[in-house]
Amino acid sequence: MTLAETPNPTTSSNPLLSLKYESALESLGNDYYDEVAAEEFPQHILRWRNNAILPRLGLEATTVKDEDFIHAFGKFQSRKPFLALRYHGYQFGEYNPHLGDGRGFLYGQVRGIDGELYDFGTKGSGRTPYSRGGDGMLTLKGGVREVLAAEALHRLGVKTSRCLSMIETGLSLWRGDEPSPTRSSVMIRMSKSHIRFGTFERLHYLKRPDLTQKLLDHVIDEYYPNLKNEDDKYALFYAELVKRVAELVAQWMAAGFCHAVLNTDNMSITGESFDYGPYAFIPSYDLYFTAAYFDYYRRYCYGQQPSICHLNLELLQEPLKAIIDLADLHHGLGKFAEYYHLEYRNLMLKKLGFEDSNLAEGDDLLDLTVTFLKDSQINYHQFFADMAQTFSIKWRDEPGLVMNGCEIVPSVGSSNIFDNWCLLYHKILNNFDPEQMQTISQTLAKYNPQANLLRPVIESIWQPIVESDNWQPFYDLVKGFQ
Ligand SMILES: Nc1ncnc2c1ncn2[C@@H]1O[C@H](COP(=O)(O)OP(=O)(O)OP(=O)(O)O)[C@@H](O)[C@H]1O
Numbered sequence: 001m002t003l004a005e006t007p008n009p010t011t012s013s014n015p016l017l018s019l020k021y022e023s024a025l026e027s028l029g030n031d032y033y034d035e036v037a038a039e040e041f042p043q044h045i046l047r048w049r050n051n052a053i054l055p056r057l058g059l060e061a062t063t064v065k066d067e068d069f070i071h072a073f074g075k076f077q078s079r080k081p082f083l084a085l086r087y088h089g090y091q092f093g094e095y096n097p098h099l100g101d102g103r104g105f106l107y108g109q110v111r112g113i114d115g116e117l118y119d120f121g122t123k124g125s126g127r128t129p130y131s132r133g134g135d136g137m138l139t140l141k142g143g144v145r146e147v148l149a150a151e152a153l154h155r156l157g158v159k160t161s162r163c164l165s166m167i168e169t170g171l172s173l174w175r176g177d178e179p180s181p182t183r184s185s186v187m188i189r190m191s192k193s194h195i196r197f198g199t200f201e202r203l204h205y206l207k208r209p210d211l212t213q214k215l216l217d218h219v220i221d222e223y224y225p226n227l228k229n230e231d232d233k234y235a236l237f238y239a240e241l242v243k244r245v246a247e248l249v250a251q252w253m254a255a256g257f258c259h260a261v262l263n264t265d266n267m268s269i270t271g272e273s274f275d276y277g278p279y280a281f282i283p284s285y286d287l288y289f290t291a292a293y294f295d296y297y298r299r300y301c302y303g304q305q306p307s308i309c310h311l312n313l314e315l316l317q318e319p320l321k322a323i324i325d326l327a328d329l330h331h332g333l334g335k336f337a338e339y340y341h342l343e344y345r346n347l348m349l350k351k352l353g354f355e356d357s358n359l360a361e362g363d364d365l366l367d368l369t370v371t372f373l374k375d376s377q378i379n380y381h382q383f384f385a386d387m388a389q390t391f392s393i394k395w396r397d398e399p400g401l402v403m404n405g406c407e408i409v410p411s412v413g414s415s416n417i418f419d420n421w422c423l424l425y426h427k428i429l430n431n432f433d434p435e436q437m438q439t440i441s442q443t444l445a446k447y448n449p450q451a452n453l454l455r456p457v458i459e460s461i462w463q464p465i466v467e468s469d470n471w472q473p474f475y476d477l478v479k480g481f482q
């Protein structure tokens, strides 16, 4: 998996460089970006290549060599321009007009075999005009954490960016939140778009409705193509964005994921999840669980995520109202709660084994499950993983056999709420034919991976990397999500 320095292959023989790059964003003109150069690194060691997403680009993993990744995504050869995108954002409630790609750039855009346009964005590729006091770099641990989050979230059904590659770059970095000096990396993120809510906020700040209109037309043409020929495409776009964001935050909540930094510069205009910094998965169901140590007022705690996303959508109305009627914006946002609750209910029922959200007892089961998880404070991920692993047709026989064999049960004891949960689950199973138990078992396995990404798990794969440069536990963990 790792590779040191290698000779320089030609562009034509490198499948990553001979992809058909499109210049969709570049062709909007240089009001939206600055052309920048990549850092020249002292070392390039490929630590991660995401073979699972290569087919989406029409590539077979066997035809792409490790050195192809290094030359394209570590040495940054044979391609340009590299565009540091300009954006602002509300950070912890304060407007910040000094943002922009400060340690990354848009490397290129490629259309997948699904017809969708994908961004290749870097993280940790050096300083830009937006670096302010920063070094433009990404720590190796930061790269490892982003690879892991994206793969785990993808496995859990969250619409997310993925990492295409992560290369160790041989620098020593100083960070206040990691033992320093610490190792460096550069990552390529493949996502639907790096246009953020904050990209529009900047245009409003600059009083440039003409640029807002041009960008919005581009966003609709490229990322909401089904709307582009509608008379009221702008109102429909906002309504659709509200739906996508409401569903995204429901996906995080069901996955037990706390993003940690839901500033408007970390919200994608496509409604996709990205930027995995100080995130954490909840150890147990706790609405106040806060992932970032610097989030003193719990602004972005687990349970606040739906209302913060609603607020961010409301803040976006400010730039959009130059183009879209206020009444349409209000109407669009008014649907947020409905979309959120529907998606959350559907996803939680799937985690409980039921694909069909019309399940008559669905609301009762959801309420009781959440109450149980909250009151017992058992491991959120282990509960569902145990269900998936031990599910048996015998659970139909009597309520006392439900969850029988689950490791987690002894820690629950015989609380009333758990007994009630078992009674209800037993009753629901008996509303199905015995032949349908196989489907329930498959649904449980599909939505509840055995692996999880709780903090001690991440530390357990990081330690071997630090102590003996042993990357196998990292590869094994990622494999558990793919
Ligand atoms: N080490 C750094 N050097 C320079 N700029 C940085 C550094 N870390 C963060 N920034 C900048 O600070 C701002 C907020 O950072 P944040 O961590 O949200 O984004 P990011 O992780 O760098 O990038 P992305 O949002 O694409 O994942 C951005 O403008 C970012 O470019």
Ligand SMILES: [Mg+2]
Pocket: 265, 266, 275
């Ligand atoms: Mg960011």
